[in-house]
Amino acid sequence: MARSNQQSDAPLAPDVSLPLNPPTIGAGATPGPVGLIAFEKHVDPLAFLGDLVERYGDVVRYQTRMGPCILFVHPEHVQTILHSENYRRASLVKMMLGEGLLASDGPRWRSQRRLMQRDFLPVGVAPFISVMARETAGEASAWQAAARAGEAVDVTMAMTRLTLRIVVAALFSDDLSDEHAAALCAAVTQTVNDLGKISWTVFGVPVLFTPDRNASFASAKGAIDGACHDMIARRKALAPADRPRDLLTMLIEAQTDSGPLDDRQLRDEIVTMLVGGHETTALALAWAWKAMAEHPEIEATLYKELDGVLGDRTPGLADLPKLVWTRAIVQEAMRLYPPVWYMARVANKDDVIHGHAVPRGTCVLISAWLTHRHKDFWPDAERFDPARFAEPAVQPPHRYAYFPFGGGRHQCLGMHFALMEATVILAELARQFRVRPVNGQHIKPDPGITLRQSPGMLARVESRAAQPVPTPSAPGAF
Numbered sequence: 049m050a051r052s053n054q055q056s057d058a059p060l061a062p063d064v065s066l067p068l069n070p071p072t073i074g075a076g077a078t079p080g081p082v083g084l085i086a087f088e089k090h091v092d093p094l095a096f097l098g099d100l101v102e103r104y105g106d107v108v109r110y111q112t113r114m115g116p117c118i119l120f121v122h123p124e125h126v127q128t129i130l131h132s133e134n135y136r137r138a139s140l141v142k143m144m145l146g147e148g149l150l151a152s153d154g155p156r157w158r159s160q161r162r163l164m165q166r167d168f169l170p171v172g173v174a175p176f177i178s179v180m181a182r183e184t185a186g187e188a189s190a191w192q193a194a195a196r197a198g199e200a201v202d203v204t205m206a207m208t209r210l211t212l213r214i215v216v217a218a219l220f221s222d223d224l225s226d227e228h229a230a231a232l233c234a235a236v237t238q239t240v241n242d243l244g245k246i247s248w249t250v251f252g253v254p255v256l257f258t259p260d261r262n263a264s265f266a267s268a269k270g271a272i273d274g275a276c277h278d279m280i281a282r283r284k285a286l287a288p289a290d291r292p293r294d295l296l297t298m299l300i301e302a303q304t305d306s307g308p309l310d311d312r313q314l315r316d317e318i319v320t321m322l323v324g325g326h327e328t329t330a331l332a333l334a335w336a337w338k339a340m341a342e343h344p345e346i347e348a349t350l351y352k353e354l355d356g357v358l359g360d361r362t363p364g365l366a367d368l369p370k371l372v373w374t375r376a377i378v379q380e381a382m383r384l385y386p387p388v389w390y391m392a393r394v395a396n397k398d399d400v401i402h403g404h405a406v407p408r409g410t411c412v413l414i415s416a417w418l419t420h421r422h423k424d425f426w427p428d429a430e431r432f433d434p435a436r437f438a439e440p441a442v443q444p445p446h447r448y449a450y451f452p453f454g455g456g457r458h459q460c461l462g463m464h465f466a467l468m469e470a471t472v473i474l475a476e477l478a479r480q481f482r483v484r485p486v487n488g489q490h491i492k493p494d495p496g497i498t499l500r501q502s503p504g505m506l507a508r509v510e511s512r513a514a515q516p517v518p519t520p521s522a523p524g525a526f
Contacts, residue, residue: 078118078404080109085252093251093390093495094417101418107404112252117411120401121418123425123448128401130448130456135393135412137458173465174365176218180472181362183214187473191481191509200486203337204504207330207473208233214469215325220279220318221292232275236323238268244496250392250411276318280311295321321462327498328387329466332452333473334501335385336377337483338491339432341507346434347482349373351512354479363475368468371475376434378470382452384432386416389499391454416451417499425449482510 080100097119100108106122120129129135187210194201209229216222242265246255283296291297299314309317340347353373357363363371391414399406406412421429425444426436436442444450453460460466485491486506494502 078107078109079104083111085110085112087252087254091248091251091253093248094493096251097390097413097415097418107402109404110252112250113254114249115409115411116407117250117413118404118406119413119415120404121415121422122402123419123422123444123446125402126414126419126448126451127446127455129393129412129414130451130454130458132399132456134396134399136396137393170464173468176214176465177363177365177368177468177472179218180214180469181364181476183210183217184473184476185362186213188477188480191477192511195481195509195511198508200506201509202504203483203507204330204334204501205233207333207337208237208326210473211326211330211333211469212236212322215322218465219295219321219325221294221296222279222282228275231271232322235268235271235275236327238264239272240323240327240497240500242268244498247392247497250413272319272322273315276315276322277311279318280314324460325462325465328452328460329470329473331385331387331498331500332378332382332466332470334505336381336470336474337507338485338501338505339381339384340377340478341483341485343432346377346432347478350377350478354475358475358479360479363472363479367475368471371471372438373434374475374478375467375471376436376438378467378474379437379452380432380434383420383426383436383450384430385493385499386420386452387498388452388454389417389493389495390415417495419448420450420452422449480512482512484508484510 081104100110100119101121106120107125108119110117110119120126187206190206191201209226212229212233213223242261245253249255279296280300283291283300288301291300296314296318299309299317302309340350350373353371357367357370361367368375393412393414395406395408395410395412397408401412420426423429425446426449448455453463453466484507486508489503489506491501491503491505494500
């Protein structure tokens with residue numbers, strides 16, 4: 049089965065030899081390239097993994113300086129890995145998230161998961177829609193000003209700052225000024241980019257630590273820590289009766305098996321919610337805006353739905369079930385451009401996954417980027433088509449053919465929050481504006497820990513109230 053990598057045009061480094069045929073190392077052996085995978089120059093991980101799958105199939109074993117890695121692409125294999133307790137999370141994200149929910153395992157993780165999961169069920173996140181609508185209305189005001197002035201908007205950054213303001217306001221009852229939002233976004237971007245470069249060791253790329261890089265990472269992490277500890281201190285200074293009843297208060301007042309959380313533990317959970325609660329939604333929206341600009345017929349269908357359901361109203365909770373196409377655009381954007389595009393796990397003990405031996409200590413990789421484009425499960429897999437999610441009869445034949453929020457016991461706690469947030473933001477902004485990317489941009493996926501855009505999308509925003517809806521034409525490209 050073939051994999052297309054039209055989104056990733058960086059070549060493999062010339063010092064790597066990937067034989068065309070699997071090595072013959074015994075019956076039942078996992079196929080893969082012979083020898084050490086060691087890049088000395090830039091490599092595109094999307095192209096690298098896509099090339100391996102093209103050559104060897106759904107399971108590929110390769111060797112890096114850090115040890116053996118096995119890539120699993122088939123949804124059945126993904127399900128086995130995500131539902132097994134044998135595969136622990138790699139320790140890289142602990143550098144940023146500490147022992148927060150996204151980075152921990154074992155008793156600590158189970159305790160924190162039980163503590164917070166109730167607030168993230170659909171009924172728990174429903175009240176946040178007013179915060180989402182309010183903050184999006186503020187962004188719409190900024191877009192109106194840009195439209196009147198004919199100024200370009202950095203849509204990618206706008207989505208990042210907006211989702212950050214929403215998560216801070218919704219979960220921590222704390223407004224964030226534009227200045228502080230910009231500073232915090234910059235700090236998160238710096239740390240995520242640095243960790244992304246370190247994570248490339250699993251693709252055979254060496255890690256280069258320099259004093260400047262270490263200093264910039266420490267500075268960015270310090271800015272994030274400072275913002276979190278400031279929130280904790282201000283909340284603790286309030287009398288219990290005066291504290292907002294939100295996630296931060298719940299964490300401060302919680303009694304776990306080992307007693308209340310100390311400031312370090314509180315910081316880890318806040319950082320986890322700040323990063324996990326805005327990064328993925330912002331990226332899904334950024335890719336959705338790009339895809340709609342390239343597919344005017346999809347954009348026109350969205351406008352028709354928004355005009356029919358909302359008219360000139362801001363979306364409310366009762367509107368969400370009717371915004372089928374709006375939500376489907378978000379879901380399809382996360383299929384083609386999954387914000388968490390790969391996950392690395394480490395085998396605690398020897399195992400066998402569907403006939404493939406996994407020795408203890410092996411790095412096990414799964415990639416939503418590849419599985420979401422698996423041609424055995426997604427017809428015309430490279431095409432952006434929200435109808436895959438808008439029509440109930442069109443469903444992938446396997447639960448793990450689509451897993452933008454992970455799965456198993458570690459499935460993303462904020463899944464319902466993120467989908468509601470993205471739907472509200474897209475509906476409210478598209479109800480008022482058309483987004484027209486500035487000509488000449490070549491936006492590509494930037495695969496670090498998350499799948500960002502490079503460069504961020506600059507666009508002109510046009511008020512829909514000022515102009516008629518255009519007749520759909522041939523898809524554009526930029």
